[in-house]
Amino acid sequence: xxxxxxxxxxxxxxxxxxxxxxxxxxxxxxxxxxxxxxxxxxxxxxxxxxxxxxxxxxxxxxxxxxxxxxxxxxxxxxxxxxxxxxxxxxxxxxxxxxxxxxxxxxxxxxxxxxxxxxxxxxxxxxxxxxxxxxxxxxxxxxxxxxxxxxxxxxxxxxxxxxxxxxxxxxxxxxxxxxxxxxxxxxx
Amino acid sequence: xxxxxxxxxxxxxxxxxxxxxxxxxxxxxxxxxxxxxxxxxxxxxxxxxxxxxxxxxxxxxxxxxxxxxxxxxxxxxxxxxxxxxxxxxxxxxxxxxxxxxxxxxxxxxxxxxxxxxxxxxxxxxxxxxxxxxxxxxxxxxxxxxxxxxxxxxxxxxxxxxxxxxxxxxxxxxxxxxxxxxxxxxxxxxxxxxxxxxxxxxxxxxxxxxxxxxxxxxxxxxxxxxxxxxxxxxxxxxxxxxxxxxxxxxxxxxxxxxxxxxxxxxxxxxxxxxxxxxxxxxxxxxxxxxxxxxxxxxxxxxxxxxxxxxxxxxxxxxxxxxxxxxxxxxxxxxxxxxxxxxxxxxxxxxxxxxxxxxxxxxxxxxxxxxxxxxxxxxxxxxxxxxxxxxxxxxxxxxxxxxxxxxxxx
Numbered sequence: 001x002x003x004x005x006x007x008x009x010x011x012x013x014x015x016x017x018x019x020x021x022x023x024x025x026x027x028x029x030x031x032x033x034x035x036x037x038x039x040x041x042x043x044x045x046x047x048x049x050x051x052x053x054x055x056x057x058x059x060x061x062x063x064x065x066x067x068x069x070x071x072x073x074x075x076x077x078x079x080x081x082x083x084x085x086x087x088x089x090x091x092x093x094x095x096x097x098x099x100x101x102x103x104x105x106x107x108x109x110x111x112x113x114x115x116x117x118x119x120x121x122x123x124x125x126x127x128x129x130x131x132x133x134x135x136x137x138x139x140x141x142x143x144x145x146x147x148x149x150x151x152x153x154x155x156x157x158x159x160x161x162x163x164x165x166x167x168x169x170x171x172x173x174x175x176x177x178x179x180x181x182x183x184x185x186x187x
Numbered sequence: 188x189x190x191x192x193x194x195x196x197x198x199x200x201x202x203x204x205x206x207x208x209x210x211x212x213x214x215x216x217x218x219x220x221x222x223x224x225x226x227x228x229x230x231x232x233x234x235x236x237x238x239x240x241x242x243x244x245x246x247x248x249x250x251x252x253x254x255x256x257x258x259x260x261x262x263x264x265x266x267x268x269x270x271x272x273x274x275x276x277x278x279x280x281x282x283x284x285x286x287x288x289x290x291x292x293x294x295x296x297x298x299x300x301x302x303x304x305x306x307x308x309x310x311x312x313x314x315x316x317x318x319x320x321x322x323x324x325x326x327x328x329x330x331x332x333x334x335x336x337x338x339x340x341x342x343x344x345x346x347x348x349x350x351x352x353x354x355x356x357x358x359x360x361x362x363x364x365x366x367x368x369x370x371x372x373x374x375x376x377x378x379x380x381x382x383x384x385x386x387x388x389x390x391x392x393x394x395x396x397x398x399x400x401x402x403x404x405x406x407x408x409x410x411x412x413x414x415x416x417x418x419x420x421x422x423x424x425x426x427x428x429x430x431x432x433x434x435x436x437x438x439x440x441x442x443x444x445x446x447x448x449x450x451x452x453x454x455x456x457x458x459x460x461x462x463x464x465x466x467x468x469x470x471x472x473x474x475x476x477x478x479x480x481x482x483x484x485x486x487x488x489x490x491x492x493x494x495x496x497x498x499x500x501x502x503x504x505x506x507x508x509x510x511x512x513x514x515x516x517x518x519x520x521x522x523x524x525x526x527x528x529x530x531x532x533x534x535x536x537x538x539x540x541x542x543x544x545x546x547x548x549x550x551x552x553x554x555x556x557x558x559x560x561x562x563x564x565x566x567x568x569x570x571x572x573x574x575x576x577x578x579x580x581x582x583x584x585x586x587x588x589x590x591x592x593x594x595x
Binding site for chain 1: 191192195199223226227229230231233234235237238240241242243244247248250251252254255257258259449450451452453455502
């Protein structure tokens with residue numbers, strides 16, 4: 001009986017992409033793990049919903065091609081954020097928006113506090129620096145809204161361990177973002 | 188638990204009143220702890236207030252996978268697999284199977300009706316001098332009232348015992364040829380002596396008969412043995428069916444080859460994948476009916492129109508729980524009471540699962556080393572018929588099934 005794909009590490013899933021029979025299932029698992037992260041990042045700087053959706057889809061398509069070309073294990077969230085960010089910048093660079101003064105209010109920020117958005121971007125970037133088990137627990141909890149017992153079931157750990165991993169992940173993110181958070185507090 | 192962990196527990200609502208009070212007291216006097224609290228709150232707020240940004244469209248995955256030439260389809264685990272993947276069910280199922288296996292191995296031949304006469308119980312002279320003639324009034328093959336035959340010769344197998352309604356014999360008494368009849372009706376003591384004819388017949392325990400004419404002496408008589416020289420004599424299928432239950436439980440596992448050859452596999456195979464269990468009932472010596480439950484996969488290739496109006500070829504291999512009725516027919520009639528018998532059978536199964544109807548046809552062999560345990564191996568062709576967007580498709584596979592059948 002095959003090992004459940006949810007229990008595979010990112011590196012193992014990347015290796016399975018070279019197996020024709022298993023690559024669909026392996027990439028499906030990669031997609032499920034990082035779709036929330038990529039979706040949030042693609043919407044951070046691209047207001048248009050359709051454009052954000054295009055960037056989201058293109059990010060995974062380019063991720064797949066990159067993983068297939070390079071045989072050595074990659075940092076998947078790091079790759080995704082890099083691809084996503086570059087696509088967002090390219091879109092902004094290539095899009096010229098002409099706005100009449102009276103329409104300014106229509107393109108104003110849609111309720112996302114500037115500092116909050118900036119912190120969100122920092123959080124998304126900091127996620128890639130977490131150990132895989134802490135990253136997965138944090139993303140399941142914060143991005144996908146899983147309860148601790150659901151995380152425990154998915155990761156095959158105790159509820160106590162699930163709580164611990166989420167806490168450790170948050171502490172690590174705070175540690176990584178310490179300089180930035182201090183700046184935010186000062187502003 | 189340190190204060191940082193307490194902060195997390197406070198925000199998750201996991202502290203008692205006393206612990207909260209202590210933590211607030213710590214916060215009021217510790218500026219660093221208050222700074223940590225603000226960091227955690229800011230982190231939580233930045234994510235939770237933007238939760239909608241993490242949501243993805245269901246069609247996104249299909250569009251991505253279509254672009255890169257992969258299949259995004261994933262089938263939810265079936266109800267059966269969700270049930271059997273639970274630990275409680277696994278524990279119960281393994282206990283039941285273990286009990287059945289132990290019962291079958293250690294209890295065959297121990298029923299009252301099949302207690303043997305063994306060499307220790309039967310005096311040697313009985314075997315030497317008695318050649319019992321059991322000349323039934325009626326044909327045992329058709330008379331369902333007769334219990335069974337018993338063999339003295341071979342104690343290795345649980346052979347049932349029967350005795351005729353009437354025993355006939357001839358022999359010498361004091362140099363005279365004597366003939367007589369006796370009626371056997373129930374099991375009793377070994378010796379029986381006739382007053383009228385001074386005949387004593389020593390038989391195995393549990394065999395007794397009343398003699399309206401007198402007893403038959405083992406030392407004096409020799410009986411034509413029409414029963415025990417031929418071990419097959421007397422094993423009528425009616426007798427067999429009276430002595431043991433016709434029900435049996437069969438467990439199988441299988442190896443399958445899909446047509447066309449599978450290109451994808453499920454992300455997770457269901458528990459009990461490629462295992463099946465059947466409850467069987469022997470209608471007669473050649474025909475068996477039953478019900479089968481199986482956990483399996485079928486490799487599906489089908490066409491449809493996707494959400495983006497593109498003509499799409501889908502490939503899937505979902506986990507399926509299939510339920511069927513089955514009909515099994517022995518190609519050659521054999522004695523089911525005899526061990527080491529090899530039987531050839533054909534089988535037809537009709538049933539279905541959540542995707543559609545399933546039909547199977549197969550041919551196999553059964554080998555019975557001991558009475559209540561049979562090893563089964565069979566080749567089987569299966570076909571699933573399913574529909575997508577009002578178009579019908581089929582999936583085929585060939586399986587090699589092997590397993591064990593336990594008689595009750």
